[in-house]
Amino acid sequence: MSNIKRRDFLKGSSVAASALLINNLSANSLISGPIANQSNKISGSHFGAFRAHIKGGQFTGVTPFEDDPLPSPMINALPDRTYSKTRVEYPMVREGFLKDGHKSDTSKRGSDKFVRVSWDKALELVTSEIKRVQKDYGYKSIYAGSYGWYCTGKLHNPQTVMNRMMKISGGYVGRIGDYSTGAAQVILPHVVGSIEVYEQQTSWPLVLKHAKNVVFWGANPMVTCQIEWDVAGHGAFPYLEQLQKAHKKGDINVYSVDPMRNDTAMYFDSTEIRPKPNTDVAMMLGMMHYLHTSNQYDKEFIQKYTVGFKDFEDYLLGKIDKTPKTLEWASKICGVKESVIKKFAQTLKDEKSMLMAGWGVQRADHGEQFHWTLVTLACMLGQVGVPGCGFGFSYHYSNGGTPSADAPGLGGISTNINSNKNGPWKEYKPYNIPCARMVDMISNPGKSIDFNGRKIKYPEIKMVYWTSGNPFHHHQDRNTMIEAWKKLETFIVHEPFWTPTARMADIVLPATTEIERDDIEVIGDYNSSHIIAMKKAIDPIKESKDDYEICRLISKRLGYEKEFTDGKATQLDWIKEFYETSKSQAEQKGVKMPSFEEFWEKGFVKFNVKEEDKNFTRYEKYRNNPMLNPLGTPSGKIEISSRVIKKFNYDDCLHYPSWIEPTEWLGSKESKDYPLHILSPHPKYRLHSQLSNTWLRDLYEVKGREPIWISPKDAKKRGIKNGDIVKVYNKRGSTLAGAIVTNNVLSGVVRIEEGGWYDPEEPGKDKTMCIHGDVNQLTIDKGSSKLAQGNIANTALVEIEKYEGVLKPISVFNKPEIIQGL
Amino acid sequence: MKKSGIILSSIILSSSLLFAGKSSFINQDTKVFMKSDAKKEIGKIDTATPIEVLSSIGNFREIKVTGWASYGFENVLFKDIGQRIFYLVLKDNKTKKAKELAKGTDSFGSEWRKVSYKVWVNKTSLSKKINDIDKKGQELFASRCGACHASPEVQHYTANQWPSIIEAMKPRAGLSSQEAQFINKYLQRKTVKGSNHE
Structure with missing residues (x-):
């Protein structure tokens, strides 16, 4: 190709001196x-x-x-x-x-x-x-x-x-x-002895066979399973389709716990529970308080498979802070009705249930508490290690739960x-x-x-x-x-x-x-x-x-x-x-692979799935024999309170799961000036910021800006209509966005997907506004706690107003100003 | 201790004294047998486990393994109380009688027993130096555990945690079970020195 020749030719020569020639050659290479x-x-x-x-x-x-x-x-x-x-x-x-x-x-x-x-x-x-x-x-x-x-x-x-x-x-x-799992991947090794978030899940076939309730808790696999770290295989989608069918037939109930009705909730027409952002821990504590005081929790499971329940129990019942974590207490914080929380807890207890939690919930102040609390709830329900039941923190990621093939590593x-x-x-x-x-x-x-x-x-x-x-x-x-x-x-x-x-x-x-x-x-x-x-x-x-x-x-x-x-x-x-x-490696385990030349010619090798992998249950071995199959914790068991963390003596991560107020939330004093909680979930048509520079943008943008979801109530209060360009701001920064007025988001909450390219109104000027929709203009740069120091992208309050100012054209999808030489 | 007695009996039993009484290490996960004829497999012993060679018949060596086990589960031997570096896993608690050496209790109130077993292994699974085994783990850790993400620091996880982490990453790091074991054992040995966790 002319490319190569041109590069050889250019080697060592001054670009400025041969600018004219380059232009000609560049033009040639475009043919x-x-x-x-x-x-x-x-x-x-x-x-x-x-x-x-x-x-x-x-x-x-x-x-x-x-x-x-x-x-x-x-x-x-x-x-x-x-x-x-x-x-x-x-x-x-x-x-x-x-x-x-x-x-x-x-x-x-x-x-x-x-x-x-x-x-x-x-x-x-x-x-x-x-x-x-x-x-x-x-x-x-x-x-x-x-x-x-x-x-x-x-x-x-x-x-x-x-x-x-x-x-x-x-x-x-x-x-x-x-950034994805900053808090969870540090707390979970203390609790279950492993990182959990990047591990194969109980297989989907078993979930479909055994679970009566499937809960997507801050998880949106319909969007996020489009991508994987390696090449995406989309193996979970056929199972999600089966789940949809089972749900329609009434065989499996599908729940969504999320302040938003996301694509997954839309696909399943899920039963929705919408807690205020960052309050899931309080809601779960209410559920556990109910299970405890009504004497319904699985004492045998707690006794046999966990350590440290006592310290948590004292906290739950209010013996430590004189605040029992009752349904009423939880409801006041999370905004979900007492009766709804109670019924949810009862249903999960009465029927076989799988809690599939996402990660957005832990990208929050004290985000460590979410997964720890959820593991504790799952232990009180007692279904961990039961086929198709328990908890899973990676169903929304990389098609977790798709049975593994008998493949060698690469x-x-x-x-x-x-x-x-x-x-x-x-x-x-x-x-x-x-x-x-x-x-x-x-x-x-x-x-x-x-x-x-x-x-x-x-x-x-x-x-x-x-x-x-x-x-x-x-x-x-x-x-x-x-x-x-x-x-x-x-x-x-x-x-x-x-x-x-x-x-x-x-x-x-x-x-x-x-x-x-x-x-x-x-x-x-x-x-x-x-x-x-x-x-x-x-x-x-x-x-x-x-x-x-x-x-x-x-x-x-x-x-x-x-x-x-x-x-x-x-x-x-x-x-x-x-x-x-x-x-x-494949040969060692009796799996045949073609020669490299044959592989390269054909383009792929496909591996078979063994029956045992279709029947994989996380924690099954542990449940069968916790002494033979100890977890990686100091006790070898699930640690509901942790002596190791107690020794650290942190004020922002106690040694048992607890509700700690985030630095900003709808219940904090900052909400007077900035009354809306902004969330920044994964985008549907991007991988973070990737592909923002393609035509896919035309599928979701509002007047060339990143969309922001706002409830009809919040929009009306501010005189904002569907399709308006709005300014979203707080003391940290500001961005324009295109309003989508929708009931899909809880009142008091707004949503901009992360990854919209930052386009400063006046580059170089202090705190200049983004004119395109970079949500990180508004988020807080703080560690989740002294334990994990994860990011807290989903903890931030903002205010919104209809934008009446001059609209500068979007320029981030053009090249910056380039000169051919000094 | 009755060490001299053991050595004496091994002199009578063995046809070769090459290894007798010497400390050695298991160089790969391997089966353990009831007798030197290797007919009855009774369990497995982990890479890097320190052992003592008692006697020798043909290709097989009788070895002594000493470690700590949970009370009632004496067929699973770990390095120490609460420190779950696997040494020996026998299929059951009955086939082989453990020799009880000491008692202990961990900080969670669970009872432990220090026990030893005498079992037979193939001589090819023994190495005199731990360094050769460690080196394999160190090299694999360096070359395989930093391909997708930044290489984690060894002290980031504890000796108890590492095997779960490696197990989770094994397929994506392209590790065979034995390779994962080399990494586990290397990391566990390094972590035990100077961990602030427990």
């Missing part, structure tokens, strides 16, 4: 071939597997993979995304940074123009910056936690390849945990360096901070925070390096973040798109998308139904390079190319190695 030159190439994504239609060398459409039972509409937007106006086509440097380097005016991030440079120049700049910061300040001054969800593939994991390169350069500050690239050289990585010892405290760390170097029984000291960060993520979407409290970012000397980003994050960078290196490179991946995080070839179907767009290739070239400049590549000549060598390891 596509005849459409009759066509092929179908198999590939995969977080949204599903597909065959890419390649016509005339271009990606023009998709056919869903034949084994996908319910393909997501999102795969249809992939060709659009590939050729999006927002593609970063060439290496770019912020004008001020190109002039003044790390001494630049950092308040210009986000408003400066970008200057196109050659790859040579860009790589030189990046390498010398890494070297400078490593040398002057050491590895604890580089934050490379680089959280994000971009792309599937065992080789092209941009976070991992970047961490590999950064480790070679001397190390970096990394992250602990994630490894991927890692940060492990095989080398006898005494390189800079030898001195590096992992130093990580809780993921969502990133901005707090940058703002407060030297500060010490509590985390799960230990203290962590924030280092002084000088450089941030990001690949495959969009922190200027996912992090809470945008304006505090923008302020913190000014402290950084250097911010480097690899990106295929001009995301809000790329726009804040000093150096942007154009990265490829999945369809522009070869890779290998599993379909189905939990059920591993297939291993799939992700084939390169088109050449990289403009001057994009794979993250792997970018990091190889930087490692080469650092003098350690071989350490980075592990001596492998090509990317396919890695892919083949992952496959061969998997194949030999």
Whole structure:
């Protein structure tokens, strides 16, 4: 292709000097071939597997993979995304940074123009910056936690390849945990001995066979099971369909506990219980108080399978704080009628029930309490480990509960360096901070925070390096973040798109998308139904390079190319190695796999599901024999109160599950000024902020803005009508949004899906409004508690008004201002 | 202790004294047998379990395993009271008689027994050094547990918690059962030193 030739030609030459020539060559590369030159190439994504239609060398459409039972509409937007106006086509440097380097005016991030440079120049700049910061300040001054969800593939994991390169350069500050389950994944190991949130669930066939009640508690699988960490297989959807049928026939009751009527509640026409946001714990305490005082809870289960019930019981009955957690007490807090709470508890007790809880509920102040309380409730109901019953925290994620296939694992690239050289990585010892405290760390170097029984000291960060993520979407409290970012000397980003994050960078290196490179991946995080070839179907767009290739070239400049590549000549060598390891593992367990060449030709291997895996019940072994199958807790049992947490002596996470008022909620004094609780659930037609830059936007936006759900009562009070553009604000920030007036949301609650791209009205101006609908203008940047330090995105109050001001056109879906040279 | 007596009897029994009386480690999860003929399998012993070789017949070695077990469940041996690093799991409580060495109670009031068993294993499952076993776990942890997410710090979970975490991640990390065991044992050994949890 002309692409390659052009790159060779450009090597080492000054871009500015040959600007005219480039324009001509770029134009040449845009000529596509005849459409009759066509092929179908198999590939995969977080949204599903597909065959890419390649016509005339271009990606023009998709056919869903034949084994996908319910393909997501999102795969249809992939060709659009590939050729999006927002593609970063060439290496770019912020004008001020190109002039003044790390001494630049950092308040210009986000408003400066970008200057196109050659790859040579860009790589030189990046390498010398890494070297400078490593040398002057050491590895604890580089934050490379680089959280994000971009792309599937065992080789092209941009976070991992970047961490590999950064480790070679001397190390970096990394992250602990994630944004999804920050609170739950720290509390649950204390309670049930494992993280629980990323584990296979009791199989759907057993749920459908045994459960009389299925409760979706803050869970919306109809939306969130569209995506998976590996290639999405959508295995849960046929079971959800069966559940719908059983519900219609009256065989299984489906409940939704959520302040909103989400897609799942709509699909099942569920019986809805709508507690006020962040009050689920209070509601559950009311349920448990009722079960306890009416002498209905499962004492035998508590006795045999749990420890520490007594301390919780004292709290529940009010012996500790003189407040019995009665139905009346609970109802006052959560807003659900006493009779409804009582009936719900009674039903769950009387009939076989499965509580499927989501994670949004724990992305809240004291979010740890939600899952702990729910486990406690499930123990009092006594159905944990019974086929199809109990609790499950991952039915809404990655199609949990879809029976696992008898497949081998598939490894991927890692940060492990095989080398006898005494390189800079030898001195590096992992130093990580809780993921969502990133901005707090940058703002407060030297500060010490509590985390799960230990203290962590924030280092002084000088450089941030990001690949495959969009922190200027996912992090809470945008304006505090923008302020913190000014402290950084250097911010480097690899990106295929001009995301809000790329726009804040000093150096942007154009990265490829999945369809522009070869890779290998599993379909189905939990059920591993297939291993799939992700084939390169088109050449990289403009001057994009794979993250792997970018990091190889930087490692080469650092003098350690071989350490980075592990001596492998090509990317396919890695892919083949992952496959061969998997194949030999399969052989050990008597599963046949074709040779790599046959696999690559065919495009996938499919694995069979064994009968025993269709009958998997979580905690069944534990229930059968808790002594032989102890849990990973100190007692080996479910810990309703925890001595370990008691020793930590935290005021915001006691040693038993309890209701602790969030910093903002509908019952707090802040609700006088900001009377609406804002929630930011997962989007239906995006993966977080991904695909916001495609036509899918047209399926949901209101007058080009992210939609906000508001109840008719709240809308009327403010003179807001369906389709109005509104300003949503609090003391932290403000954003425009398009109003959808609907009964689908509880009065007093509003909802903007997370992930709408941040589009500042006046870039660079303090606390400027977002004109598009970035919900994190409004959220709070605070840890859930000293225990987990998870984010609290779903704890925030706002006010809304009809927007009468001048409407600036949305610009975040165009390129920023680019100049061809200084 | 009756160690000398045991060694004496093993001298009489064994055809080779190569390993006799020596401390050693189990290098992979392996079956344990009633007798040196390996006809009756009675349970399994975990990777990295410290053992003492008592005697030797052909390819098989008689070993002594010592650990702590919950009262009434003496067929499941752990490293310590409340510290659930698996050593030996026998199929039942009756086939083999445990030798009771001590009694204890954990902080939850549960009773424990320190016991030892003599069982037979294939000689290929024995290694003299723990370092070789640890190294396998360390390498696998480094190469497999940082592919999807950032590598967790070893101290992030306790010795009791790690096996549940690894079990959950096993398929996604592309680990065979034995590989997962190498990682478990490495992490558990490291965590036990200097955990602030319990």
